[in-house]
Amino acid sequence: MARGTAATGRKGRREAASAPPPRSSLAEGVRAGDSLSVARAISLAEDRSPEGAALLADLAPSTGRAHRIGVTGPPGAGKSTLVNGLARLMLDGGRTVGIIAVDPTSPFTGGALLGDRVRMQGAAGDPRVFIRSMASRGDLGGLAAAAQDACDVLDAAGKDRIVMETVGVGQTEVEVAGAADTVVVILHPEAGDGVQAMKAGLMEVADVFVVNKADREGADRLVQDVLDVLELRRAAPGDGWRPPVLKTVASTGEGLPALLASVEEHAARSRASGSFDRRRRGRVRSRIRDLVEESLRARVLGAGGDALEGLVDEVVAGRESPRGAALRLLRRVTGGREPGSDHGWRR
Amino acid sequence: MTERRIRVLICKPGLDGHDRGAKVVAASLRDAGMEVVYTGLRQTPEMVVETAIQEDVDAVGLSLHSAAHMTIFPRVLKLLRKRKADHILLTGGGIIPDEDRRELEEMGVGRLFGPGATSEEIVQYITAEVGRRRAAARAGA
Numbered sequence: 001m002a003r004g005t006a007a008t009g010r011k012g013r014r015e016a017a018s019a020p021p022p023r024s025s026l027a028e029g030v031r032a033g034d035s036l037s038v039a040r041a042i043s044l045a046e047d048r049s050p051e052g053a054a055l056l057a058d059l060a061p062s063t064g065r066a067h068r069i070g071v072t073g074p075p076g077a078g079k080s081t082l083v084n085g086l087a088r089l090m091l092d093g094g095r096t097v098g099i100i101a102v103d104p105t106s107p108f109t110g111g112a113l114l115g116d117r118v119r120m121q122g123a124a125g126d127p128r129v130f131i132r133s134m135a136s137r138g139d140l141g142g143l144a145a146a147a148q149d150a151c152d153v154l155d156a157a158g159k160d161r162i163v164m165e166t167v168g169v170g171q172t173e174v175e176v177a178g179a180a181d182t183v184v185v186i187l188h189p190e191a192g193d194g195v196q197a198m199k200a201g202l203m204e205v206a207d208v209f210v211v212n213k214a215d216r217e218g219a220d221r222l223v224q225d226v227l228d229v230l231e232l233r234r235a236a237p238g239d240g241w242r243p244p245v246l247k248t249v250a251s252t253g254e255g256l257p258a259l260l261a262s263v264e265e266h267a268a269r270s271r272a273s274g275s276f277d278r279r280r281r282g283r284v285r286s287r288i289r290d291l292v293e294e295s296l297r298a299r300v301l302g303a304g305g306d307a308l309e310g311l312v313d314e315v316v317a318g319r320e321s322p323r324g325a326a327l328r329l330l331r332r333v334t335g336g337r338e339p340g341s342d343h344g345w346r347r
Numbered sequence: 348m349t350e351r352r353i354r355v356l357i358c359k360p361g362l363d364g365h366d367r368g369a370k371v372v373a374a375s376l377r378d379a380g381m382e383v384v385y386t387g388l389r390q391t392p393e394m395v396v397e398t399a400i401q402e403d404v405d406a407v408g409l410s411l412h413s414a415a416h417m418t419i420f421p422r423v424l425k426l427l428r429k430r431k432a433d434h435i436l437l438t439g440g441g442i443i444p445d446e447d448r449r450e451l452e453e454m455g456v457g458r459l460f461g462p463g464a465t466s467e468e469i470v471q472y473i474t475a476e477v478g479r480r481r482a483a484a485r486a487g488a
C-alpha cells in the first residue's frame with residue numbers, strides 16, 4: 001500500500017478513475033472490521049487523498065447505521081475519562097464502539113501531542129473498541145471533513161456507537177462535535193467554565209449537558225448556572241427535547257449510567273420525531289458544499305498556481321483588483337465562460 | 348497537499364517507574380513537527396501493537412528502564428510481524444547493554460538510544476528511517 005503519495009486534486013481524479021484493485025480489498029477489509037484496513041482507510045480519508053475519496057465512495061452503502069455522539073468541552077473537563085467510561089458501559093450493553101479523539105496541532109511546528117489514550121486505557125484493551133487519535137492540523141473545515149470521513153469508515157466497519165471527542169475552545173472544534181447525532185457538552189466546576197462555554201457557542205449545540213467533577217466544590221452552583229441559561233433558550237423545534245443537566249464523576253464512573261441512558265433516549269426520541277433525519281440531512285448538505293468548495297479551490301489554484309504570482313504582481317502594481325484577479329483564475333476552469341456569481345463584476 | 352506527517356507512538360511498557368523520559372521524547376518529536384500518540388504507562392506488548400495499528404503510526408518508540416528489554420522488544424516485533432504491521436519501525440531507549448542492543452538490532456529492531464542520547468539524534472533517526480521506509484513502500488507498490 002503506497003502511503004504519503006500526495007497528489008493534487010486534478011491528477012487525483014485521473015488516478016481515481018482507473019480504480020486500482022487494492023482499493024476494493026481495502027474496502028472489504030474495512031467492512032470485515034480488520035484493524036489494519038480500518039486504520040489505513042482513516043489515514044487515506046484524513047489526508048484528503050483521491051484514493052481516500054474513492055474508498056469512501058465504495059464504503060458509502062455500508063454507512064448510516066451507527067449513532068454518532070459528539071463530546072466536547074474545555075480542556076481538562078474530563079472528556080477522555082468520560083468517553084472511556086461511556087464506552088465501557090456501551091460494551092457492557094453489547095455495542096461495539098469507535099472513538100475519534102481530536103487534539104490540537106501546534107500552529108508553530110505542525111506537530112501534535114495526542115494524549116487522550118492515557119485516560120482511555122480501560123476501553124482500549126477491548127477488541128470491540130477502535131480508537132483513533134486525530135490532530136486538528138489547523139486547517140479550518142478540513143478537520144470537520146476528516147472527522148466525518150473517519151466516522152464513516154468506523155460506521156462501515158460495523159461500529160454501533162461512534163464517539164468524537166474534541167476540545168470545545170474554537171468554533172471549528174465545536175462544529176466537529178456538533179456534527180453528531182447527539183451532542184454532549186461537558187463542563188466542570190473550575191473558574192469561568194460556564195462563561196467560556198457560552199462564548200465558544202457550546203451552549204447552543206448541546207443535547208445533553210454534563211457537569212463533571214461533581215466531587216469538586218462548586219458543581220451544584222454550575223448546574224444551576226447552566227439551568228439558568230437553558231431557561232432563556234427556546235425548546236428545540238419539532239420534538240421539544242430539553243437538554244438535561246447531569247452530574248458525573250467520570251473518574252469513578254458515578255453518574256455515567258444515567259448519562260448513557262440520556263444519550264440513548266435522545267437517540268430514540270430524535271429518530272422517532274424526525275429531527276435525527278433533519279439534522280443528518282443538514283450535515284450531509286454542508287459536507288457536500290464543503291467538498292465542492294474544497295475541490296473547486298484545488299482545481300482553480302492548482303490550474304492557476306503559476307498564474308497566481310503574476311496576478312499578485314498586477315494587483316500590487318495597481319493594474320488589477322483582487323476580485324478581477326480571482327475572476328481571471330476562475331475563468332481558467334470554467335473554460336472562459338463567466339462564473340455565475342460575477343454579475344456586475346465583468347470588466 | 349504535502350507529504351503525510353510522521354506519526355509516532357510513544358509507550359512506556361511495564362510497571363516500573365515514572366514516564367518523564369518518555370514525555371520529554373514525545374514533546375521533542377512534536378516540536379519537530381510529528382504527530383505523537385502518547386499512551387502513558389503499563390502497556391502490554393499486545394496493547395502496544397494494537398494501538399500502533401489503530402493509529403496507523405510510522406514508528407513505535409518504547410521507553411524501557413527495567414531489564415525487560417530482552418523480552419519486550421522481541422515480543423512487540425513478533426506481534427508486529429504476526430499482524431502484518433512490520434512496516435512500522437520499532438525503536439526505543441533505555442539502559443541497554445551493547446551486547447543486547449546488537450542482538451536486538453540483528454532481530455530487526457531499529458536503533459536503540461541510551462540515556463545520553465539527545466532529542467535531535469532521535470528526531471533525525473526517526474525522520475530518516477521513516478523516510479527511507481516510505482520511499483521503499485512507494486517503490487514496491
Ligand SMILES: Nc1nc2c(ncn2[C@@H]2O[C@H](COP(=O)(O)OP(=O)(O)O)[C@@H](O)[C@H]2O)c(=O)[nH]1
Pocket residue numbers: 073074075076077078079080081082119212213214215216248249250251252
Ligand atoms: N476529581 C475529578 N477528577 C476528574 C474527573 N474526571 C476526570 N478527572 C481528572 O481530570 C483530568 C483531566 O481529564 P481528561 O479526561 O484528560 O480531560 P479532557 O482534557 O477533557 O479529556 C485527569 O487528571 C482526570 O483524572 C472527576 O469526575 N473528578
Ligand SMILES: [Mg+2]
Pocket residue numbers: 079080081115116165
Ligand atoms: Mg482529552
